[in-house]
Amino acid sequence: MELEFEQVLGTPALLSIAGGAVLALLALIIWLKVHPLLALVGVSLVTAFAAGIPAESVMDVLIAGFGDTMGEVALLVGLGAMFARVVEISGGAKALSDSLIGRFGEERAPLALGIASLLFGIPIFFDAAFMVMLPIVFSVARRLGGGVLMYALPAGAALTTMHVLLPPHPGAVAATVFLGADVGLVLLLGLLVGVPTWYISGYLYGVWIGRRIVLPVPEILVGGPQARPEDEEGRRPPRPAAILGLLALPLALIFMNTGLSTAVDTGVLPETAWISVLTVLGSTPIALLITVFVAMYVLGTRRGYGRGFLEDLFDNALKPIAPVILITGAGGMFGGVLLASGIGDALAETLRGIGLPLIVSTFVIAALLRIALGTATVAITTSAGLLSASILAADLNPVQAAAMVIALAGGSSVVSHVNDASFWLIGRLLGMDVITTFKTWTVIKTLVGVVAFGFASLIYVVAS
Numbered sequence: 137m138e139l140e141f142e143q144v145l146g147t148p149a150l151l152s153i154a155g156g157a158v159l160a161l162l163a164l165i166i167w168l169k170v171h172p173l174l175a176l177v178g179v180s181l182v183t184a185f186a187a188g189i190p191a192e193s194v195m196d197v198l199i200a201g202f203g204d205t206m207g208e209v210a211l212l213v214g215l216g217a218m219f220a221r222v223v224e225i226s227g228g229a230k231a232l233s234d235s236l237i238g239r240f241g242e243e244r245a246p247l248a249l250g251i252a253s254l255l256f257g258i259p260i261f262f263d264a265a266f267m268v269m270l271p272i273v274f275s276v277a278r279r280l281g282g283g284v285l286m287y288a289l290p291a292g293a294a295l296t297t298m299h300v301l302l303p304p305h306p307g308a309v310a311a312t313v314f315l316g317a318d319v320g321l322v323l324l325l326g327l328l329v330g331v332p333t334w335y336i337s338g339y340l341y342g343v344w345i346g347r348r349i350v351l352p353v354p355e356i357l358v359g360g361p362q363a364r365p366e367d368e369e370g371r372r373p374p375r376p377a378a379i380l381g382l383l384a385l386p387l388a389l390i391f392m393n394t395g396l397s398t399a400v401d402t403g404v405l406p407e408t409a410w411i412s413v414l415t416v417l418g419s420t421p422i423a424l425l426i427t428v429f430v431a432m433y434v435l436g437t438r439r440g441y442g443r444g445f446l447e448d449l450f451d452n453a454l455k456p457i458a459p460v461i462l463i464t465g466a467g468g469m470f471g472g473v474l475l476a477s478g479i480g481d482a483l484a485e486t487l488r489g490i491g492l493p494l495i496v497s498t499f500v501i502a503a504l505l506r507i508a509l510g511t512a513t514v515a516i517t518t519s520a521g522l523l524s525a526s527i528l529a530a531d532l533n534p535v536q537a538a539a540m541v542i543a544l545a546g547g548s549s550v551v552s553h554v555n556d557a558s559f560w561l562i563g564r565l566l567g568m569d570v571i572t573t574f575k576t577w578t579v580i581k582t583l584v585g586v587v588a589f590g591f592a593s594l595i596y597v598v599a600s
Contacts, residue, residue, distance in 0.1 A: 156186075160179050161175055161554045177198075180201070197476045202466065205465045220453070223271045234376075237279070245276050246287050249291045250290035250294045253265070254297070261305065263561065264386070270288075270565065273291050282346075283351050292342075300548065301588060302327065315541055317537040325592075334584070352567070382430065390420060471556070505519055506548050519547065542589075549588070553578060559577060
């Protein structure tokens, strides 16, 4: 939320306030064992006053930060949990996991999950894709043992790598536009950089740390203690092809949305009423909604589950994720306060003349804004806007411009921590405490950013 007020505090004071707020959050949650929701809301309130936000605007800022994040997360996580529950209860998750293990072998199960996630992560936003993949990940982890992280981290890392580096995800699109790069070339280089980046950062490290931090498979998707139907043991599980079809449905709808939107924006197709309707149907929340309805029939009604059972199933599926959604929204509230206080603008102006090589400065500025504000999209958009004049004036060739976008996107990934909504989402869904989330998700996000920057820098130099 942008406020019309004059910030009288300087950058050192604002950064000190932001750093103190993060330390206060860690102390409250880790040492004093205050519930994260209470800690995040309380620290957000104190930070808003300390940063000089006018008292009459404080509540608006808090609610806007919370609401914006909830608007992005709540529907996706809620619908994803409902889909995950019907896939799990029908035996579909087990059937698909058995098929994956049969084809790839037990030793390669994390690799198989990661490759599948790379494909799903290209068009689908991180939150939605993670919820769709979660029942499959949990089923594989239950069957093979060894802890959930060894399977979940490579998959989550694949999704976030695609989300950070590739169009049509918002950060990469914004950077491409600001820096005058070619979207097709950014997509191509993003794939060339993204796959080895994921393998190094997400697969190798994810499996390594997952074997050292062994956590049980969370019961968050079970949706309470309700039993399966009495005749469940007599049912044949769905075919793996049916589950793959359901997983591909939102993928196809979102691809339709992306294709039609691009065709309209480029003038290939006129903006008719039918195209507008199809574009809405391909938006991520509606695509997931359609997928849940289809799954209700294919995995529920057609297999003999009664309407009452399905209603109870979905009702119970939503109960365990309420804390996840609320804590994630509160994390967005904290990030919104930092953003509204002007910390990003003050930091960006300070970094304008740091004198580093152009591609290094893009990464450093995006990284520092990401650490300060907690949102990758804002960090990459602010950085791109700040540097666009310098980059356009440098008269880069198309490959260098695309490499610059990848470097900027890499910087926006690093050091996910308590002001980042995904930090809380991943931590809570996988049953991790704050310290464990730092050891796993924060490290993976940082590795993704640094490794992607390294590859982008190599391409930039070679293309010079």
